[in-house]
Amino acid sequence: MTPTEALQAWLALEHEAVWLYPVVGARVDSLVKTARTSFAAHRDTRDSLVGRLRSRGTSPAAAALGYDVGPLTNADQARAAAQSLEARISAALLTLAGVAEDDLRAYAVRALRTSALAEQTWGAAPRAFPGLP
């Protein structure tokens, strides 16, 4: 995998996050504030990634119309969907860290720390190696 491909894989997940968190906030009252914060963070990351890919002369991956994240009718389901997504982002970032160099690698390492903490925010237990299955 090239760094650009790894960035595109990460961007695809950020698109999913930007779709997911408004749905969570709309359906689960108790999670509105957390979902709003997560949405804003992922929207900013998505926009940053779009810029990075364009600066590489690459067309950024487009968002899907919708995503299959399972049922989202209560807080437990919403937390599970969020944890799953953040964990997939962590895995994508670990892939990027491994193929990138210099500033891009440092960016991936910082973002991995952020996504690992986001996993926790949504209720995941701490792990020795976030990003590894």
Next chain:
Amino acid sequence: MTRRALIGTGAVVVGAGGLLVAAEATGRLDDVADAVGIDPKPQPDPDDTRVLRRAARATAELQAAVAATSAGHPGLDLAAVTAAVGEQLAALGGAEAPAGAAPPADQGAAVDALAQALDIACKDRARDAVTAGSPALVRVLAAMSAGHAQSARVVRSLR
């Protein structure tokens, strides 16, 4: 996908700390490589070997700090942090930790001290990940750094 599959070379690198340190100590690198199926035999990057040793030593010190804090303040639930740091140290092949200072007698101060130690480890492993040569080692160190950040948050939640 298993952890072994994810990091590709591998399983190899998570076992890697142990592999490299043990191999260097015993001069049996080829035997160790055979045991994990590496072919051709690796010639560890000396810089990566140094990074691994430093990470293992620092993680052993962290483990000692967690254990001392847990012993000094049995009311603190550090089980998850103990497990995470123990898994990290095992993946790096283990190391001896020098005797560390006792944690502060005040529980709040002990929590702060341990959280700060985890913050430092998080930053150090992130820096190591950025400078490491082997992509698999980069991933292990980056994941460790993120794991330390999670552990620091757990510790701070005990304040």
